Amino acid sequence: MKKAAIECGVAVGIVVLSGVGLVEAWGYRGGSGLMPRAVMAGTMGLAAIWAIQSVRVLRAPRAVVAQDETLSAPQVAGSASDLAASLAAEPEGDPAAKPIYIPPEQRRAGLVVAAGGLFLLIGMSILGFFTTAAIAVPAMAWGLGYRRPLGLLLGTACFIVLLLLVFRALLALPLPPEAIFTLFGG
């Protein structure tokens, strides 16, 4: 699937959402409605233009594929002049014309992050922040391919100690009780 197809879908979604927002803003009385109405109408217009732009990209007969989508962290290779030239160069073609390809390892990593994030969100209210972090951090690292048990143990332990020092000792923030301590009558 081309990126422009996704962009078109998102743009149409924004048109609909801002339309709903505009209807909602129409009900605000006096000066309260001035800015919301202007912003929602503006958003609708802009999203409609974006949708048209995406459709035009999709209809274009041939698109030039530009850079590698999988690399988004700042990375460099080659000589200084190559790098300077690539930084100065205009991107070839419209990036929206690029087809989307997600490598299998990225899909797996995406699942690990989603599962880990969800566990953190739910676990924090049930198990407590520190217990959840002590489970989620090494589990996510393992899932992402880090296989050194000592590194996992040490890294997690240092992180949890740091969290306890900062949030409990230094800032004394009122965080939910840790289920493990409640279990043992703490």
Add this chain to the structure above:
Amino acid sequence: MATIFQHMLDALPLLFTWQAILAMMGGTAIGIGVGALPGLSATMGIAVLVPLTFTMQPVTALGMIAGIYNGAMYGGSIPAILLRIPGTPAGIATVFDGYPMAQKGQAKLALRISLVSSSIGSAASAVALLMLAPPLSLIALKFSPANYFWLALFGLMTIAVLLSNNPVKGLLSACLGLAVGMVGIDMMTGVERFAFDELGLLSGVNIIVMLTGLYAIPPAIDLALNPPKPEAEMQELSGETVGFRWSGLIPVWAKAAVIGVVTGIIPALGGNIAALFAWNEQRRGDPDKDKYGKGAPEGIAAPECANNADTAATLIPALTLGIPGSSVAAIILGALLVHGLVPGPQLFRDKADITYGFMLSMLVTSGMMLIMGAVGARIFVNVLKMPTQLLAGMILTLAMIGVYAIHNSMFEVWLMIGFGLVGYAMEKLDIPTAPAVLAMILGPIAEENLRRALLISGDSFLALVAGPISILLIVLILGSTGVPLLRKYLARQKRRQALAQRGV
């Protein structure tokens, strides 16, 4: 000038408490560490750590943020020199001569040049902030509500148009920020806007929730999905620094500092542009051009000095006019708001001690960076050995605990994750996130001043375009948005012509 020095003297006792010194040292160390880790940036570091500063005194908290900001700019050069991979985008130009120097067995000297240049750049920038911001704020104090409305619109439009290849996307991002900024009860009329009877939204969306979501979650996801893979071998921290003629770098620092400060003041440019520009200018002005890209010390000094000279200078329009010119300046404005400091000229009048304390902390942390970078060089280099797989979970955890700590609300944590996912999608769709944050800050300012101007003029929209300052700002808006749009249009036409000639 005497008043400025008096304010500085008044701020010194606040800055030299043991808590503030500890916070600045901690912030600097964290900043260097964050900058050294490829994939993380000063913006992310500050976004994750701002919630931790809630319970601190304003100057202590802002000192910590100043340390992170300065430290991260230098930290970015460590992997640039040793691994040929910049820790932050601002470290890109350092790779050109940094890595070749390390390959020649001069890694220690390269890092030392980077450290000294960064500290000098930061100090020059802090001095520029201290000298330029107060007089500019005096001018801004003369602005009427209508002027303020146009000023806020100018800041917003400029960033939205300049930060994206497609201005429509930049403006859409700004609209998102404006919409989020309107959520909650309207303070002027009591009307509930876009809250949809949700209790957690009635008091509005906290800026930190949005900032943390947009700037902490996408890098965490990116680190997991695209772990940075160094394409070169890590160089040993070898070589000696004695015998190097430091005085030869003085003209390089002078030129690079000016480039950095000027670039910093101009909205929508950043440390990476300043560094590339300074490296290019240094090479262009040197008779021996061939040495650049092969390990020239000047090729490290120029970009490192420039990207650090950009830091405090970025805050000049942010602190005086309330217009942040970059995402990191927007986050710092968010941090100021958290501590009850409303950005704008009144900051220098109503909260002078804290404002000057913050500006001075930018200067103090540049000195701290020099000492800590020299003493702890080996420790900071070891940060590079940290497994990136552990970082994603750690950043997510820190962001969640930090946001929860604002109001002890899980609703805000979910909201932050929502913003994070939106931010990640925006990045993938090439929609800049900075206009959204700027709009969230500038939107309420623009709206308040628009309504105030209309109230004063008896709902006459003509009053908005009256007066020379308003007219000048309207011209600036048209110029700053129209010229790039025109340039993009012309470039597209040129590309189409070229493609047609090639028969594509």
